[in-house]
Amino acid sequence: MGRLAHRDPLRRAYKGGSQPRPADPPAMSSTAAVRESYQKFNPRAYLQNNYMPPRADFSSEDCVVPWKLRCLAEAFAAGEIHGRTLIDVGSGPTIYQLLSACDHFEEIIATDFLEVNREVLRRWVRGEPSSFDWSPYIRHVCRIEGKGEQWKEKEKKLREKLRQILPIDVHQAEPLGSPLGRLADALVSTFCLEAVSPDRPSFERALRNITALLKPGGHFLFIGALEESFYLAGEAKLSVVPVSEADVREALGKAGYQIHDFRSYVMPPSLQIGVDDTRGVFFVHAQKQPVA
Numbered sequence: 001m002g003r004l005a006h007r008d009p010l011r012r013a014y015k016g017g018s019q020p021r022p023a024d025p026p027a028m029s030s031t032a033a034v035r036e037s038y039q040k041f042n043p044r045a046y047l048q049n050n051y052m053p054p055r056a057d058f059s060s061e062d063c064v065v066p067w068k069l070r071c072l073a074e075a076f077a078a079g080e081i082h083g084r085t086l087i088d089v090g091s092g093p094t095i096y097q098l099l100s101a102c103d104h105f106e107e108i109i110a111t112d113f114l115e116v117n118r119e120v121l122r123r124w125v126r127g128e129p130s131s132f133d134w135s136p137y138i139r140h141v142c143r144i145e146g147k148g149e150q151w152k153e154k155e156k157k158l159r160e161k162l163r164q165i166l167p168i169d170v171h172q173a174e175p176l177g178s179p180l181g182r183l184a185d186a187l188v189s190t191f192c193l194e195a196v197s198p199d200r201p202s203f204e205r206a207l208r209n210i211t212a213l214l215k216p217g218g219h220f221l222f223i224g225a226l227e228e229s230f231y232l233a234g235e236a237k238l239s240v241v242p243v244s245e246a247d248v249r250e251a252l253g254k255a256g257y258q259i260h261d262f263r264s265y266v267m268p269p270s271l272q273i274g275v276d277d278t279r280g281v282f283f284v285h286a287q288k289q290p291v292a
């Protein structure tokens with residue numbers, strides 16, 4: 001049997017649910033179909049599904065959101081990852097993935113394919129009151145970093161360092177459209193590549209495309225879903241290429257990375273809430289091999 005064949009959690013999730021039932025995704029034969037499917041992506045619903053309780057429960061380190069924040073905090077605390085420019089690939093409407101990074105870089109460039117997500121980020125940078133409330137995340141990260149930083153200081157610092165919010169398409173050989181003029185010292189990417197790739201060859205190509213943005217010897221913090229086939233964002237049902245730990249390791253090796261740390265999180269039944277069918281989450285700290 002295929003990895004995730006014959007499962008239809010969507011039907012179960014939408015029995016009596018309050019959100020409208022999403023349309024089935026188009027057949028994902030090409031990256032063009034994936035781009036089309038993202039036109040219905042609803043940032044508010046996506047944030048609600050993934051970044052509110054029960055998945056964002058800061059009282060338990062076993063919960064998925066605190067697990068991700070700890071992986072990132074520990075990677076940056078080790079002191080190796082720093083520099084002038086960090087690029088976040090496929091930021092979506094979220095900033096949690098940049099909270100520990102912002103102490104270690106002069107500037108952070110957020111990117112996303114969708115204007116609607118870039119606008120959500122710009123509104124947060126401007127401090128608009130209707131923005132998603134990231135304050136529990138910022139407080140939590142200040143707590144686990146243990147440096148005595150006030151959360152308002154960290155919020156201000158990230159807003160100041162998030163100087164550019166750019167369009168990106170990871171399926172292009174030049175994902176930012178034109179060269180930035182310099183290579184990034186580090187990359188972060190969370191839940192993007194597997195969620196926008198129709199198959200594994202495309203996932204591997206997208207990884208190679210974004211690796212071209214990183215300087216040799218630069219660090220990559222890579223988080224994503226394990227063995228996921230779909231997720232919901234309002235009326236959009238997005239197809240995801242299911243990847244295993246071995247697939248992720250292989251793709252990183254082929255793209256020229258050395259893996260320094262690889263961690264996995266198993267999604268507990270209490271967090272399987274019908275908004276996706278992910279089995280878990282991977283976190284990787286990898287380094288692009290210097291040119292010989």
Ligand SMILES: C[S@@+](CC[C@H](N)C(=O)[O-])C[C@H]1O[C@@H](n2cnc3c(N)ncnc32)[C@H](O)[C@@H]1O
Nearest residue numbers: 090091092113114168169170190191192195196
């Ligand atoms: C699952 S969301 C991840 C958002 C965020 N990074 C997070 O951690 O929750 C996937 C993101 O990929 C973006 N995306 C879709 N197609 C893309 C493409 N071709 N290139 C880059 N990003 C794309 C979507 O707009 C969406 O924001």
